[in-house]
Amino acid sequence: MTDLRWYLPLEQCRGLDAIRRRWRPLLEEAASLPHQDPARHHDALLAFIGRSTLSPHLKLAALLACVDSRDFDLRLALGALDDQVSASRAPWPGSVHDAVAGNGPAMQVASRRDWLGAFVVGRLAGLRDAMVGDGAGVAQWQAEFRRRYAEMALRRGLADAGDAILALGAAPRLVRVK
Secondary structure (H helix, E strand, O other): OHHHHOOHHHHHOOOHHHHHHHHHHHHHHOOOOOOOOHHHHHHHHHHHHHHOOOOHHHHHHHHHHHOOOOOOOHHHHHHHHHHHHHOOOEOOOOOOHHHHHHHOOEOOOOOOOHHHHHHHHHHHHHHHHHHHHHOOOHHHHHHHHHHHHHHHHHHHOOOOHHHHHHHOOOOHHHOOOO
């Protein structure tokens, strides 16, 4: 189970730059990089999304900046975090507003590297645009995240597995967690 707690050192990070520096080494130490074990990598990212106490903005920015979409479906992250991120109603920069404003609000990303902030914000716009193009809304991916997180929590014996299953609408008598 310790590989699912790989992200705990990130909890003290207050910016994307600090997270990026530590992201890969922490996953590598937990033997949870995609080339080490794809299933473990997937579980590690689900655990980060579902259990980290970082702000939703910072979690989503970290995932957009550090995760290859060939290794993890980032629509799961957007489904899990978009309601909280969208609540801020952050405006898009004027230079891209007309092109992406219809995809929902921007996300405020603090980085000392301008390119990184632009990359994350652009990736968010592209992800939302792809979801619109797929015809699937955020709600579908929110439900999919909950389902996958609950499966992972049960499989890995997490203490919140029962709560995750109940959040999906299971009858309390059907939930048995050790």
